[in-house]
Amino acid sequence: xxxxxxxxxxxxxxxxxxxxxxxxxxxxxxxxxxxxxxxxxxxxxxxxxxxxxxxxxxxxxxxxxxxxxxxxxxxxxxxxxxxxxxxxxxxxxxxxxxxxxxxxxxxxxxxxxxxxxxxxxxxxxxxxxxxxxxxxxxxxxxxxxxxxxxxxxxxxxxxxxxxxxxxxxxxxxxxxxxxxxxxxxxxxxxxxxxxxxxxxxxxxxxxxxxxxx
Amino acid sequence: xxxxxxxxxxxxxxxxxxxxxxxxxxxxxxxxxxxxxxxxxxxxxxxxxxxxxxxxxxxxxxxxxxxxxxxxxxxxxxxxxxxxxxxxxxxxxxxxxxxxxxxxxxxxxxxxxxxxxxxxxxxxxxxxxxxxxxxxxxxxxxxxxxxxxxxxxxxxxxxxxxxxxxxxxxxxxxxxxxxxxxxxxxxxxx
Ligand SMILES: [Zn+2]
Numbered sequence: 001x002x003x004x005x006x007x008x009x010x011x012x013x014x015x016x017x018x019x020x021x022x023x024x025x026x027x028x029x030x031x032x033x034x035x036x037x038x039x040x041x042x043x044x045x046x047x048x049x050x051x052x053x054x055x056x057x058x059x060x061x062x063x064x065x066x067x068x069x070x071x072x073x074x075x076x077x078x079x080x081x082x083x084x085x086x087x088x089x090x091x092x093x094x095x096x097x098x099x100x101x102x103x104x105x106x107x108x109x110x111x112x113x114x115x116x117x118x119x120x121x122x123x124x125x126x127x128x129x130x131x132x133x134x135x136x137x138x139x140x141x142x143x144x145x146x147x148x149x150x151x152x153x154x155x156x157x158x159x160x161x162x163x164x165x166x167x168x169x170x171x172x173x174x175x176x177x178x179x180x181x182x183x184x185x186x187x188x189x190x191x192x193x194x195x196x197x198x199x200x201x202x203x204x205x206x207x208x209x210x211x212x213x
Numbered sequence: 214x215x216x217x218x219x220x221x222x223x224x225x226x227x228x229x230x231x232x233x234x235x236x237x238x239x240x241x242x243x244x245x246x247x248x249x250x251x252x253x254x255x256x257x258x259x260x261x262x263x264x265x266x267x268x269x270x271x272x273x274x275x276x277x278x279x280x281x282x283x284x285x286x287x288x289x290x291x292x293x294x295x296x297x298x299x300x301x302x303x304x305x306x307x308x309x310x311x312x313x314x315x316x317x318x319x320x321x322x323x324x325x326x327x328x329x330x331x332x333x334x335x336x337x338x339x340x341x342x343x344x345x346x347x348x349x350x351x352x353x354x355x356x357x358x359x360x361x362x363x364x365x366x367x368x369x370x371x372x373x374x375x376x377x378x379x380x381x382x383x384x385x386x387x388x389x390x391x392x393x394x395x396x397x398x399x400x401x402x403x
Binding site for chain 2: 008009010012013014016017018019022025026029032039041042044045047048049050051052053054057058059061062065066068069070072073076077078079080081084085087092095096099100120
């Protein structure tokens, strides 16, 4: 599969630093499950972080803590490393998602279904899968807040490009015009939404009461 | 060993020390690693928002994790420093939120294990790490500053912007430029 749209560098740095919330981390990890290129970037960034740690300042450890650590060694067995779990390449894209429970598919609008993923949303980020029938046209809409999407299956297009399996769409505070799902197969994507989506245009205002995202 | 000067371990290397722990539960190797890394991890955790007492505790826990998981380290995936960074990061996440992010990170790491055809394996991990370090020293100060803030403080970009008195867009673009420059110089070397 050819991936065209990747997370921004800032997003990858924030992922490596551990400062993305869990919902956003899940969508980024799902892209990483698809994308060698970004995994290579992640390795470089982790190496950079290691370099910063290694060359950074120090804060002295108390003598008591040091002694306690050395005392604990006898009671701390060294673990054997289990063999890596054999995973077929085809199962990989859904592997990060498989850590979480999903709810039931719910109807949200004509041809569109949603399934919430059980990620704690105390940071205000809601995570869900969205499934839209082939050929579905969505009204123009505006993203208020951040909305990150990783496409799992099928493809959609809007005026910012075509998004197929593995692609990552970072739609922060952006206006999307003329979005539609390609013909052929249903489009399924994983979305982390912090804020909400506002439908615009006459069609959007008409269906906004039904399509609540 | 002078820790305050910021010298890294060279002989034996931290990677060799971890190997000694894995092979023969070598306590001397652990002690050397502890003295070299625990104070750095503690500094990192304090900058990351941990209290001094909890940073002391977590730094100890991080090094004990190095002991326990010594077999999990593989030098062909990165340096000891980058591995210890991820251990400290995950402990900090666990302390503050206890969520499943450590599992996500571990899973992404596993994809590398089962994906041997990565292009940057043409050079050894140590060689690669050296190149990352040298690319780092060539970053302009204003970019390096933002990079350090991101990794060490784990600060949100908006927070970095506020604390450095910069517009948010500037923080993001400096970060982006720094990463592109680093990746570019790695490509040039490959
Ligand atoms: Zn990518």
